[in-house]
Amino acid sequence: AQKITQTQPGMFVQEKEAVTLDCTYDTSDQSYGLFWYKQPSSGEMIFLIYQGSYDEQNATEGRYSLNFQKARKSANLVISASQLGDSAMYFCAMRAVYNQGGKLIFGQGTELSVKP
């Protein structure tokens, strides 16, 4: 069975500082993908970044980077130079690459608040 754990229900960060959101996972699949989504209070789920289990380099997308440590089964999201617009709920998610018919497994989420 697959499981995603996000241990930080809520976090605060000062504007312009970097913040790390934790995500650990458990799976018996050899090939899997890890995703981070942002959900502002408006409701839309915004895809941020993807890391494949066989990718040797950590994924980066603008101010977002994924700190992937396969042996520790962790996929932490790092947001550099936080902005007020980064205040939102962040979900870590995972799915097997070749089976399970499209089912994403989500963590419980971390609510990030950016302070001016």
Added chain:
Amino acid sequence: DTEVTQTPKHLVMGMTNKKSLKCEQHMGHRAMYWYKQKAKKPPELMFVYSYEKLSINESVPSRFSPECPNSSLLNLHLHALQPEDSALYLCASSQDAGQGAQPQHFGDGTRLSIL
């Protein structure tokens, strides 16, 4: 702007009403999904359509009835809902339901309130 469009954005309905939620995508994706999300919780998968055929039904009550008229459209028909069905309903699409490396792209959601 999201590439998955959901209408309406808000819906209030009584328990005896019949209504439909609509979702449209023009990214050429062949997999579409319905999720239900309660406040401060992760989305819960309801249905998966792959190549216009229902491939996953997560034991959803029959008062929710999905329909995929074509590869770009996904509907969710609602009838005789209960107050606990009040939630944010999210539609998503991806290139192929069998390819886990492809991200799912979500719409803005429909906020549903059952009186």
